[in-house]
């Protein structure tokens with residue numbers, strides 16, 4: 001049986017890791033999730049994934065991230081290789097009033113990457129493939145100090161006893177996600193993705209219990225593989 005691309009349905013000739021390895025740290029965790037994809041879809045995300053890593057490096061004080069900017073590091077080399085990427089990052093620095101410099105990343109690029117990841121994680125969690133149009137990243141919060149939490153994320157991820165809820169850990173201190181009933185958004189489900197304790201995304205996802213069975217394609221289901 002031929003394998004179909006999870007994103008466009010054409011013939012799959014590659015696999016897309018969830019999340020992309022560029023967002024993880026070596027050594028990579030065992031049993032990384034991956035979904036079949038065509039090479040075109042796969043490559044179409046890689047620039048934006050690289051951009052997101054570059055953003056993380058700029059906003060966080062996490063030494064693991066900062067080191068990537070040192071000569072020879074992943075981010076250093078990527079910027080040398082791609083002047084366009086270096087320019088995109090430079091353009092994200094904005095001088096505000098009183099001469100202060102702000103870093104304002106291109107939200108659309110980050111949204112695209114994170115929605116793709118959320119789609120895969122939703123499938124991993126519920127076994128139901130849904131189109132990208134059902135996933136909507138509604139915002140992100142960044143904190144430069146890796147020991148701090150954005151207040152909104154804290155509020156969404158504690159239980160009634162003010163204890164933190166359990167996160168799914170793809171890689172410790174690097175990639176975590178959780179699915180919560182979001183009381184700030186009519187109690188609909190939100191996925192929260194935390195990258196390197198530097199940035200948190202909130203993503204609207206549909207309730208798996210309200211999805212019509214017809215929207216489930218068993219063809220796609222059987223193709224989800226661990227590497």
Ligand SMILES: [Zn+2]
Pocket residue numbers: 005006007008009010037038039040041042
């Ligand atoms: Zn494709």
